[in-house]
Amino acid sequence: MNMLVCIKQVPDTTEIRIDPVKNTLIRDGVPSIVNPFDAYALEAAARIKDKDPSSQIVLLSMGPEQAKNALKECLAVGGDKAYLVSDRAFGGSDTLATSYILSRAIKKIEETEGKFDIIFCGKQAIDGDTAQVGPEIAEHLGYPQVTYALEVFVDGEKVKVKKEIEEGYEMIGVQTPCVITVTKPSFDPRYPSVKSKLAANRKEIATITSEDISDLDRSKIGLKGSPTKVKKTFTPSVKSGGVKICEDSGSATAKKLFEVLVADGII
């Protein structure tokens, strides 16, 4: 299998804090991480490669130069090669523009790496939470897609995907080439070894700019190619603190709580 995994470098959203005075987001000092769902997608690809070592895993990210750090991390846990799509002209792209750029970049990379059988994405990035770039890449390429994959099984040319749905899961059969977006599986992604980290650090990461993609429609990229505009970003309001109940024992606390709820007509 020739596989491509899309990787996004994101701010660790659990570390984002709100400035209590200015009521704005504090982004300084927030560490950058590999989007967790993309790490699961890479693990799904790595598991396919474990069974069929002739497989190749190519990584692709779009972002500034520093996104190479995320790609290096991924090279240490299963990626064979990595490409970074980076250009000022791409700045301000929303999901539609981003998926268009990535789909054109994938075509460009295929000139060197051969046609990909499976294109993996995380089901969504934790900073934007849109879950749209994967499905849109599939449509730009005209490929079938399966979203919210828990596990991917390859048997020859056939691909089977265990897909999470609200009520449980479905087993889906899909032809290659296809796009698969991955949600949190029941297993953890593998850890890098010292050796694999060193090897990853030595690998060259090729940068693809807008100049490198010959058939790029410039009206579809960056801010200009984005059919949504952000009006403003602000912090949500919180409820003001309520009543605290803390008696000496569990049963006394329960009794007090019960009384308060009854007194207030809540139960």
Added chain:
Amino acid sequence: MPFQSIFVISEKKESLYELCFGARKLSDQVTAVIFGDRTAAENVADCGAKCVLYCPTESCIPEDYCKAIASEVKKSPCALVLLNNSVRSRCIAGKLGAYLDTAVITCASEIVADNGDIVCKRTVYGGAAISSQAFTGSYGVITVGNGIFGDIDAKYPVTEKIEQISEKPECTVKIIARNEKKSGGTNLAAAKRIVDVGRGLASEEDLDMCNQLASLLDAEVGCSRPVAENNKWMPISNYIGLTGTTVKPDLLFALGVSGQVQHIAGINKSKVIVAINKDKNAPIFKNADFGIVGDIYKIVPALIKKLS
């Protein structure tokens, strides 16, 4: 950009009515797209839409109709497409976005018309901030959480215009098997009382205690995302939060819920929040009306005794 017509797409009846109700607040030209046969379409003829389009799904899945739906939408010079936040809807939304050459605004928590613009609010950075966004092109696709339009307080006439979608589906994937998990069937969005279980629960067996409390309170049981997604103790449909269900009960009991922003985004429309957590610094207490610092394993059994 003002949108003349709105297409509402839903595979679930309740959500169809809710979305149509919301759509009617923005436009009179509402078309409902449902998955099923003519009878299914006739059953929802009073949803508020001018026209109900049905997509038969005996031999394919709803996703296969995206191109066909996009063709219908393109018959309007400018239109908005409205869907719910389900796994399937989000996939359909992405495909439609590509066909309509527009972006998708997911998990909108508010949609308002503002000087001819349709402005959507959605939370970003895992709930730490809210962003308001608008479409700049002729088409827009929006997915919304349940309950954002408020209670349905309008009745609409039954529409006579019921048609099968004109284009054929494009079947690209095949369902080999389907496995439904225990429970499910809970309607958290409409629940008046909810017991909300967090990671403070030590083992799956302890859910019994929570279920017992819930049955005494006549409440539904929901949970935080890790309980469903990591521990797999409850179906995904039971998790409350930014990317899960948004709830608005009269009473919510948060048991061992720490109160991460993503979870708070799903519960902060509750009238009364009672939080029990042994960590006095847990962020849930900032959002709780009644905060109890203590051990759920001591307090919940005592409360059950009191309520029985």
